[in-house]
Structures are given as C-alpha cells and as structure tokens.
Amino acid sequence: MSKILVIYHTLSGNTEAAAEYIAQGAREIADEVEVKLAKEADAEDLRSCGAIAVGTPDYFSYMAGMVKDFFDRTYYPTQGQVAGKPCVIFVTHGGGGRAKDSIQSICDSFEFDVLTGPVMIKNSPEGENVVSLKDAGRKLARACDEN
Numbered sequence: 524m525s526k527i528l529v530i531y532h533t534l535s536g537n538t539e540a541a542a543e544y545i546a547q548g549a550r551e552i553a554d555e556v557e558v559k560l561a562k563e564a565d566a567e568d569l570r571s572c573g574a575i576a577v578g579t580p581d582y583f584s585y586m587a588g589m590v591k592d593f594f595d596r597t598y599y600p601t602q603g604q605v606a607g608k609p610c611v612i613f614v615t616h617g618g619g620g621r622a623k624d625s626i627q628s629i630c631d632s633f634e635f636d637v638l639t640g641p642v643m644i645k646n647s648p649e650g651e652n653v654v655s656l657k658d659a660g661r662k663l664a665r666a667c668d669e670n
C-alpha cells in the first residue's frame with residue numbers, strides 16, 4: 524500500500540490534534556502514514572501519496588492561508604497526476620465552520636475522490652469527534668488499499 528499523507532495547518536493545536544487522530548485510525552490499516560504541516564508539504568508529497576487527508580482551521584470562514592498556499596503551489600505541478608486520489612477533509616472551527624465550502628471546492632478542482640462529508644470539529648477534538656476522525660482515517664486507508 525502506498526503512503527497516506529495527512530496535511531494540516533494549526534495555530535493553537537486543535538487541527539494538529541485532529542490530524543493525529545486521523546493518522547491513528549489510518550495506522551490501524553496502513554503501513555506508512557505521514558503527518559505534515561501544509562507549509563512543509565510540496566507537490567512531490569502529493570504525487571507520491573496513495574491518499575490524502577487535508578485539515579484546516581476555519582479562519583474568517585475560509586481555510587487557513589497555509590493550506591490555500593499548499594494547494595496554490597501544487598496545482599499546476601500535479602495537474603493530471605492526482606485525480607481520483609481518495610481524500611478526507613477535516614475542519615476545526617469556533618462555531619461557524621464555513622471554511623468547509625472553500626476546501627471542498629478546491630478538492631473538487633484537484634478531482635480528488637472525497638470519500639465523506641468533511642469531519643467538523645468545534646475547537647479541540649473530544650468524544651464523538653475522536654471516533655469520527657479515527658473512522659475517517661481507517662476509511663481513507665481502506666480506499667487507498669483498494670485504489
């Protein structure tokens with residue numbers, strides 16, 4: 524099975540915690556799961572992964588600038604090479620969460636195979652959110668295996 528990539532941005536740690544739960548779920552099935560800050564990820568990371576999870580905080584009803592920057596930097600260099608990659612989106616927010624619309628739209632532009640609706644987490648992941656994040660990670664790993 525090829526690598527599962529989990530990319531995210533965080534300022535206060537909520538989205539990082541969510542990313543780690545996605546990775547925990549994925550690691551139950553996949554051998555290789557890499558968790559990376561969006562600002563440190565590049566086109567080769569995206570090309571070489573078998574599936575991707577993208578996480579962002581909601582900042583002003585939009586995805587974090589660093590996540591948008593990742594997509595901006597990788598769009599042309601990966602065009603035609605990443606369509607159909609299984610994808611999971613997760614968003615942490617303070618009660619709004621409209622950032623999900625912008626990230627879904629970008630994932631459509633990359634033609635990822637978005638497996639479920641975005642996992643939405645109010646602030647720090649706890650309880651049911653942890654279950655949903657781990658489930659999403661497992662689902663991503665299974666889809667990667669089948670791809």
Ligand SMILES: Cc1cc2nc3c(=O)[nH]c(=O)nc-3n(C[C@H](O)[C@H](O)[C@H](O)COP(=O)(O)O)c2cc1C
Nearest residue numbers: 533534535536537538580581583584615617618619
């Ligand atoms: C600059 C800034 C803007 C924010 N704007 C929104 C917003 O529009 N809607 C919302 O629901 N939460 C908003 N929040 C709250 C964050 O989305 C929320 O606390 C999130 O979990 C932070 O994730 P992080 O700890 O990974 O940085 C904002 C937070 C910051 C710092």
